[in-house]
Amino acid sequence: MVFEIFYSQLQELISVLLYDFAIKESKCQHVCGVPYTALPIATLLSVKAKKSMLMRRKEAKSYGTKKVIEGHYCVGDSCLIIEDVITSGSSVMETVNDLRKEGLKADEAIIILDREQGGKQNLENNNVSVKSLFTMSDLIGILVESKKVTEQMGIDVKNYLNNVQAPKSVSLNERILLPYEKRAELTSNPIAKKLFNIMAVKKTNLCISVDLTSSIKILDLIEQIGDHICLVKTHIDIIEDFCDNFITSLTNMAKKFNFLILEDRKFADIGNTIALQYEKGLYKINEWADCVTCHSLPGEGILKAFSSSNEGTNKGIFLLAEMSSEGNLITPEYTQATVKMAEKYSKLITGLVCQKKETFNNPEWIQLTPGVQLESSKDSLGQVYNTPEKVILENGADCVVVGRGIVFAKNPAAEAIVYKDTLWRCYMKRISGKIE
Template sequence: MCSAGPLSAAHRALVLQLADVEAIKFGSFTLKSGIQSPLYIDLRVTVSYPQLLSLIASTLLASLPQSVTYEALCGVPYTALPFATAMSLDTKVPMLMRRKEVKAYGTKKSIEGAIKPGGVVLVVEDLVTSGGSVMETVQPLRDAGCVVTDVAVLLDRQQGAVERLASDGVAVHAALGVCQVLDVLVEEARVDPAVAADVRAFLAANQAAPVTKTYTARAAGVKNSVGARLLRLMDTKRTNLSVAADVTTAAELLRLAAAVGPHIAVLKTHADTVSDWTDDTATALRLLADEHDFLLFEDRKFADIGNTVVAQAGGGLHKIVNWADIINAHAVPGPGILSGLRVAVESAGRSVGVLVLAQMSSAGNLATALPGYTPAAVAMAVTEPDLVFGFIAMEGGLGGEACVSMTPGVKMGGGGDALGQQYATPDRVVGTAGSDVIIVGRGIYKADDPAAAAKEYREAGWAAYERRCRGDQL
């Protein structure tokens, strides 16, 4: 919260010098998350002012309790590196450096310097909001055998980082809080009180999100075995990508599955678009799924009465429940459709999970347009948790943490097509909307190199998931 205590004369002088070099700005600024902020703090500019850097170093050192001891310093790249360097020169304490980009050649180390296993390292950071960037340095240090329990921070935005980092065993020692900065600047007539009030209101309304559970942690609460397996698989394989294999021949389907298999958690099929589908196609798909450890999702979108879907799911040309791990259904027919799918699944004698279509990505779809549709679909689904493990939806959180959300219409850059498809980026789907699985079609299967495209989407989706787990969305 935006609480503030009095500052010493030295701290007040530091605040004014930061304002003088425009490290603190007021106006309207777009943050990395897309949020509009009335405050922007850019401490990178301090590298051009040696006396200010020296003052920052001494202030950071003075802000540490006497009980904090350390054998090395490590600045969070990049802005805090000069701070840590100045502190190292002042105290003669050795310094370590974390690589932000680990090289694929040479030593391939993420931490550079004379690492002492079991040595206590003080992390140095310029600014904390949620604490996510601090943990990106703390964890590699801990992985290298170092002990990290404290971080020296120049400025705390007071949006929840202290509490978040405490949960990871890291104590924050901040030289300045943003509310203290506001107090000084208002008292010195550098900022209008109304502007300061807007900033305080923004900080209160934009506290860092709490740490969310990992996929694996959520799996324990999922009653459907396929849903639980999917959550564990995603963490183990480090991918939340589903590729929509919207191709028209068995050869294309199997070729695509083999190419993207190492990068995906789920392959989504439309068996009825494959002109030469046979039982051998299903057998070959299952072999590839087992080889590369992914689930098969037949996107049949069942939408009939229970008696009809029994035959559609278990019989006909495709015999879907005999090979698919996941199937899905519209909620329009009512709960009878789930009863029919349960009969088909039990007759097959193998584990299958069901997703209910709660929302869609096409422009003007009635699932989104009709206010009562999504709540009704969710209410219907959660009554059968041993069969239904989640939703096709444009957001996460539907049905609670035991339900998985899979979102179609994902594409780098967003946009749409001429037939009403509306695209969203992986970061928006997983990071902002809180969905669990990104479903990508044309961005991968129409790429010149589907495997390379799948790898790119896999990395983007996973990075968004890791940021969400840290609550690092501001």
């Protein structure tokens, strides 16, 4: 509907109709027009409703703030999306995704014309309610009644719309059905994007936990299995012969085999102490680890500390929402509070360490799940192991941590292949939607 921008009277009429129809009673703080044809109408509505206007750029500027969303807003503010026409709803969803990445609530869209080809349903599948000033059926009815088109033309148009529907989109809440490549496009965390892409390219969602105390043995193990993993999880403080050469060798291997490094430090202290533990001391974790794990127990200060430490760098955090050890003290309330904390600092979050797919819905985050072996079991210290089928198909894991099952195998390389292939088959079955 580009034509409306060329006629000032038509613009004014449409803006008045939209204002009375849907915006007058809206409690949103901002409006945002889908670029580019909806921008003039959104501007008029912003002035008429006395609401702040946000502008979404299709491409971020290469200078200045480099922001995709321009305007004055706070995390948690609500924004009403304005669009002229929807067919599949994809343009609206692009705007919704960018707004949500900035921490804004974007769950309402006002449309001038709904072509009734599936766009409304696609948007509602992604928690965006849609109100349209007209539907194509309304418009055709008006045209037929006013003798502007014949009744047969009206019937032909309606039949065409019914027969030519836009592809159905997968709900973003159904993150377990989205492939890694699609989720890489959605995420705002650079490490999550890298890890999604590595998993997709290497066809592996296997994370190896190298719980060994010898740096030589760790490097030897990675040399054997590097082609089959996407992530190496370290406990740097258990290595008895730690030295800078180990870090150099490890990071070189990460480049050679295309995997990322997760230091499983499980930070849990006040912000100032966290910053020192992360940047200083013997290990200088921030210099070589792509991402780290931390508890939410200390509160937001822990994420503020990481945010300051990582300013201008590409790093990430896996926040612990659940644990796999028997009898752990994490409650459902604690888990929910952890997810809310992650939402507030979404750009910093690579994912959550958790055990259940219901823990979170955000497709931008990676569910990292430990405690996996080919057969269910439990060790003498209360660690509960689940099978690949259970953790991926039932529990929603995206990246699966395996330790002793590979590390202490007679042939680690062969065992890594078995785990890799099994986990990947489960993932492919999951995104196909053919889970029995």
